[in-house]
Amino acid sequence: MNAKRNVVVHPDLPATAAAVAARLITAVLDAQAARGEATVVLTGGTLGIASLKAVADSPALAAVDWSRVNFYWGDERFVAAGSPDRNAVQAEVLLSVLDDHGLDRGRVHAMGSTDEFNTPEDAAAAYAAVLAAEAANEGGSTLPVFDVLMLGMGPDSHVASLFPDHAGAATTGATVIGVHDSPKPPPLRVSLTFETINTARAVWLVVAGADKAPAAAVALGGEATRERVPASGVHGTQGTWWLMDQAAAALV
Numbered sequence: 001m002n003a004k005r006n007v008v009v010h011p012d013l014p015a016t017a018a019a020v021a022a023r024l025i026t027a028v029l030d031a032q033a034a035r036g037e038a039t040v041v042l043t044g045g046t047l048g049i050a051s052l053k054a055v056a057d058s059p060a061l062a063a064v065d066w067s068r069v070n071f072y073w074g075d076e077r078f079v080a081a082g083s084p085d086r087n088a089v090q091a092e093v094l095l096s097v098l099d100d101h102g103l104d105r106g107r108v109h110a111m112g113s114t115d116e117f118n119t120p121e122d123a124a125a126a127y128a129a130v131l132a133a134e135a136a137n138e139g140g141s142t143l144p145v146f147d148v149l150m151l152g153m154g155p156d157s158h159v160a161s162l163f164p165d166h167a168g169a170a171t172t173g174a175t176v177i178g179v180h181d182s183p184k185p186p187p188l189r190v191s192l193t194f195e196t197i198n199t200a201r202a203v204w205l206v207v208a209g210a211d212k213a214p215a216a217a218v219a220l221g222g223e224a225t226r227e228r229v230p231a232s233g234v235h236g237t238q239g240t241w242w243l244m245d246q247a248a249a250a251l252v
């Protein structure tokens, strides 16, 4: 089940963002050619957002039919809808550009905010329902098929909002969870679970910076548990790609 793991190293963060963008555009084109539409799960984080900016700046942008792309998020900060802390707000660096390229906002599925929900658990339940409804449209049960699911990684090896030795990293039997006491601010979050992430066809870990090097080495070392080292526990059904800069890959 642990399909092929690939490590691709680029010189620095800007080069990695550009390469992720090129890869994402190609993956969307390939998915649309095969199935008519493409489904992408976005991440927050420095490189994740830089990669979206690189897509927005790419001359290949116009090659894609953006009206047939579905967007979801791997995690979200549970704050006000308009907060610049929101991954969905930061993703506007791309989404607002795609509006001029046919983006169907009905296919953009952001996680809920404090404007609409009282607790992260309420937002998680609502997002689980959105996922299930979209899955039903596709003829599935609880989850849509994710062609590409992107994740950043923290220096502590967290992915999405699954933190080492936190309840979320040990959760089973749920597709989306509320997270409290996140070690990375803000403290309240919503996250996909391992079970959900690991249904994706391709999981891409986008990782840059020397502060990530020790965690990347441990996660790729093959000995860690996912509860202790969350980045070690994510994989795509068709493959897992670590898309890194040299600084993050220094100890791999």
Ligand SMILES: O=C(O)[C@H](O)[C@@H](O)[C@H](O)[C@H](O)COP(=O)(O)O
Pocket: 043, 044, 045, 046, 047, 048, 075, 076, 077, 087, 151, 152, 153, 154, 155, 158, 159, 160, 161, 184
């Ligand atoms: O919302 C978030 O905080 C995230 O989605 C988180 O999982 C992030 O991707 C990593 O912490 C990497 O972030 P950096 O690239 O900024 O270190």
